[in-house]
Amino acid sequence: MADYRIAVIPGDGIGEEVAPEGLRVLQAASEISGSFRFETESFPWGCRYYLENGRMMAEDGLKRLRDFDAIYFGAVGWPEVPDHISLRGLRLAICQGFEQYICLRPSLLLPGIKSPLSGVKEGDIDFIVVRENTEGEYSGAGGRAHAGLPIEVALETAVFSRIGVERVVRYAFELAQGRKRRLICATKSNAQQHTLTLWDEIFAKTAGDYPEVKTERVLIDALAARLVQQPQSLDVIVASNLFGDILTDLGAAICGSLGIAPSGNINPERDYPSMFEPVHGSAPDLAGAGAANPIAMIWCGAMMLDFLGEKEGAQMIESAIGSVTRTGLALTPDLGGSAATADVTEAVIAEITAPHEMNR
16 A cells, blocks of 8 residues: 655635545545555645745745655635735745646536536537746746836746756647647747747747647637637647646636636656645635535545556546536535535545445
């Protein structure tokens, strides 16, 4: 039996509510599978920690996280703390500090879920965005001068390195090769003539190593429209940090809700722990209501197990999610239902344990 150490950072808002639910599902999968078990350590980092300590996580936070097998992350952000402080002080600090340069964000229309797009049915939306996760528009290069004066100026420099682009592009090709062998490069090199022309050149060169993968280069504005008009034409998309972030919110929306969208911040070389978090964020307006959708967090658990090599456990959870959404009996308000957060968790656990109970 494999043993894993998981660092849990519930974070802020609904992250504190859905993280424990995801852990309950992971525990159920562990018990039924019998092939793995895990121990967790929770860290109270986030905006409350910032308001009390002046920083988003402990000064030695990365050192304390370094030896875990994975990080299970809820959400970050709260109205009392500026977003650039909360994001850069916790999530980005971990992603960049641990070279989690791949952000995987699947968009899948789950069984029984109605897309806001007319005529779209189950099977029509099934694509994944490979988002560059450590540089690009989120690099933090820049500054402000003449603060508070009429001549104040702010500079934000997007940083694209050849190695940074090459490694994410190659990862996307490898992923596409194992799927439908279709890969779109999301770009805007007609406007960003230095950084994204470099991106395009690297993409074109790398494509030569994968002749079996059909490639397209699509401008980001046209690609956003295509997500709405022809989502069934998409398989794998590779995009810069900012473009990937925006596209995946749209991808979650056309699948019914941000509440069902998972993601993984991956260090492919496994030199550092990878981190798994829902796309939905802290949603302060939902915090404390008991109505947050835990599916994204639960699905993140499946992605984490898959990355750790526990394929059976991952599939068990993913199948249970699909069974729950197909029946429509335990859906939270964002999906048109009235179930509470814990109700959805109980339904998923019931689907995981039901086959085992029948065989006893």
